Amino acid sequence: MSSLEQMYQQVILDHAKRPHGRGLVEAPGDHRSGESHQVNPTCGDEITLRVDVDGSTVAGVSWEGQGCSISQASASVMTELVTGHDLTDVARLDAVFHDLMSSRGKGLDDDDALDALGDASAFTGVSQYPARIKCALLGWAALKDSLARSGALAG
Amino acid sequence: MTTTDTVRPAGTPGSHDPGTLGAAELAAVRADFPLLGRTVRGGRPLVYLDSAATSQKPNVVLEAEVDFYEQRNAAVHRGAHQLAEEATEAFEDARAAVAGFVGADTDEIVWTPGATAALNLVAYAFSNATAGRGGAAAERFRLAPGDEIVVTEAEHHANLVPWQELCARTGAVLRWFGVDDEGRIDLADADRVITDRTRVVAFGHVSNVTGAVAPVAELVAAARRVGALTVLDACQSVPHLPVDLHALGVDFAAFSAHKMLGPTGVGALYGRRELLEAMPPVTTGGSMVEVVTMAETTYAPPPQRFEAGTQMVAQAVGMGVAAQWLGELGMDRVARHERELAAELVRIGEIPGVRIVGPADAHDRLAVVSFVVDGVHAHDVGQVLDDRGIAVRVGHHCAQPLHRRFGVAATARASASVYTTAEEIAAFREALAGVRAFFGVD
Numbered sequence: 132m133s134s135l136e137q138m139y140q141q142v143i144l145d146h147a148k149r150p151h152g153r154g155l156v157e158a159p160g161d162h163r164s165g166e167s168h169q170v171n172p173t174c175g176d177e178i179t180l181r182v183d184v185d186g187s188t189v190a191g192v193s194w195e196g197q198g199c200s201i202s203q204a205s206a207s208v209m210t211e212l213v214t215g216h217d218l219t220d221v222a223r224l225d226a227v228f229h230d231l232m233s234s235r236g237k238g239l240d241d242d243d244a245l246d247a248l249g250d251a252s253a254f255t256g257v258s259q260y261p262a263r264i265k266c267a268l269l270g271w272a273a274l275k276d277s278l279a280r281s282g283a284l285a286g
Numbered sequence: 287m288t289t290t291d292t293v294r295p296a297g298t299p300g301s302h303d304p305g306t307l308g309a310a311e312l313a314a315v316r317a318d319f320p321l322l323g324r325t326v327r328g329g330r331p332l333v334y335l336d337s338a339a340t341s342q343k344p345n346v347v348l349e350a351e352v353d354f355y356e357q358r359n360a361a362v363h364r365g366a367h368q369l370a371e372e373a374t375e376a377f378e379d380a381r382a383a384v385a386g387f388v389g390a391d392t393d394e395i396v397w398t399p400g401a402t403a404a405l406n407l408v409a410y411a412f413s414n415a416t417a418g419r420g421g422a423a424a425e426r427f428r429l430a431p432g433d434e435i436v437v438t439e440a441e442h443h444a445n446l447v448p449w450q451e452l453c454a455r456t457g458a459v460l461r462w463f464g465v466d467d468e469g470r471i472d473l474a475d476a477d478r479v480i481t482d483r484t485r486v487v488a489f490g491h492v493s494n495v496t497g498a499v500a501p502v503a504e505l506v507a508a509a510r511r512v513g514a515l516t517v518l519d520a521c522q523s524v525p526h527l528p529v530d531l532h533a534l535g536v537d538f539a540a541f542s543a544h545k546m547l548g549p550t551g552v553g554a555l556y557g558r559r560e561l562l563e564a565m566p567p568v569t570t571g572g573s574m575v576e577v578v579t580m581a582e583t584t585y586a587p588p589p590q591r592f593e594a595g596t597q598m599v600a601q602a603v604g605m606g607v608a609a610q611w612l613g614e615l616g617m618d619r620v621a622r623h624e625r626e627l628a629a630e631l632v633r634i635g636e637i638p639g640v641r642i643v644g645p646a647d648a649h650d651r652l653a654v655v656s657f658v659v660d661g662v663h664a665h666d667v668g669q670v671l672d673d674r675g676i677a678v679r680v681g682h683h684c685a686q687p688l689h690r691r692f693g694v695a696a697t698a699r700a701s702a703s704v705y706t707t708a709e710e711i712a713a714f715r716e717a718l719a720g721v722r723a724f725f726g727v728d
Binding site: 134135138139148173174176177197200260263266 | 662663670680682695725726
């Protein structure tokens with residue numbers, strides 16, 4: 132597989148074409164909710180993401196955005212991955228995904244950690260391209276910020 | 287090198303055919319650029335179509351910098367030793383070379399770190415004058431609340447943000463020309479945009495996004511009618527066209543070395559002599575003074591008044607050599623060669639799903655072409671091209687308002703320079719034609 136094909140794996144192209152979580156959704160009144168707008172100033176890609184937290188669980192992620200296939204697919208994969216997970220798990224997944232993006236195409240030695248990422252492990256190929264890592268991280272940055280804004284992290 | 291050519295945009299035929307670069311000559315030109323010989327992405331030959339962002343450098347420029355450091359390096363305009371004399375001579379010879387290249391007098395060229403710094407220098411000079419600096423001579427740079435500064439929707443951020451900031455500091459009002467569907471400056475409502483309150487009209491000679499050549503004569507005439515000063519962002523014209531700033535009649539102009547085969551870190555501000563003489567300094571410190579007491583300072587005449595601190599001497603020498611190198615090749619012939627390349631570039635409009643943002647033909651435009659591919663984001667377009675060894679720019683190219691005008695967040699941009707070949711553009715077209723299939727878009 133060429134480097135280009137490693138980056139644009141079918142699972143990424145599929146998510147980019149039919150993204151999950153697109154379309155902002157209001158959280159139920161008894162849940163915590165936070166919203167974040169993130170921009171990649173080098174290319175103008177942007178995302179507005181809203182998180183819905185029920186107690187210590189991410190009950191839902193929804194977003195609107197425009198950008199390249201990597202940023203759109205990454206936000207979509209992330210939405211699927213974190214929904215229904217405990218905040219502690221989400222923080223761990225965020226850390227593992229950042230580690231993967233810093234791996235310069237090598238991936239992770241920790242197979243369990245990579246397995247936990249599910250479809251997000253398909254972004255290994257992206258980490259070979261320094262200019263594209265920010266694209267893959269845009270949604271994750273919005274998630275982290277919206278969680279902080281929701282007040283859920285403070286307990 | 288000539289100082290008498292009038293500006294002849296690429297789309298305008300001259301009175302005689304100036305000739306273009308033949309295949310053998312183009313091959314010789316390319317052989318002068320070491321970087322063009324390298325491979326990228328697994329051994330593919332490099333096809334460099336990002337010269338509007340920054341150009342590659344010929345050996346003579348690289349060697350001029352090395353030679354300066356190996357043989358002449360010393361502080362300029364101070365010291366009486368032989369090296370100081372030789373360094374100063376090289377520095378000032380470079381100024382003369384750059385001035386001659388753009389049809390200016392030598393003392394009308396101020397070294398700056400680049401065009402962005404040059405444009406900011408002018409904006410801050412207005413600011414300082416408005417704050418009362420510069421005495422009676424600086425009256426024409428003083429702005430009052432309600433005075434107007436005019437730009438265009440096609441500007442690079444470097445020729446927009448400094449004017450926004452100047453307005454914020456002074457109470458002046460920013461107004462602008464819109465652009466038509468081809469990205470050309472729309473002069474239809476010139477009388478509404480340029481008014482009796484207009485003090486500055488700042489615009490790009492050639493758009494770094496659309497490649498469109500601005501109607502310089504019309505804008506200069508409109509500015510003069512109301513007594514406004516003109517500021518030309520000449521970054522994308524000086525490397526590609528014969529430019530004669532005196533003939534254009536602009537009051538100020540800015541351009542960068544790194545886009546015209548020279549080093550990074552140096553550029554030039556052109557200002558008409560009487561204006562530079564009347565303009566208060568911006569960056570202050572060593573080398574730009576006459577008499578300094580503990581209480582106050584008097585300033586050197588231009589251009590030194592605007593060159594505080596140790597200058598980028600080796601880079602300036604490199605810029606001078608780049609100007610000479612282009613001048614010897616002949617800017618008429620460079621422009622002709624690049625006009626042929628522009629005609630090859632706009633043929634991407636024939637590829638299904640590809641839409642050019644800017645003029646669709648090669649008339650009155652240079653060889654810089656931005657485009658979108660239906661269903662594929664510019665970043666993804668650039669990535670597929672990069673995989674074929676083809677380097678293009680993706681993003682908003684520091685012109686967000688122009689992209690907003692066309693309803694897109696980002697475009698891909700292919701741009702040529704003197705060393706670009708028609709074969710490279712054919713390879714680019716072929717690779718571009720395969721992009722939609724790669725992403726399964728039809």
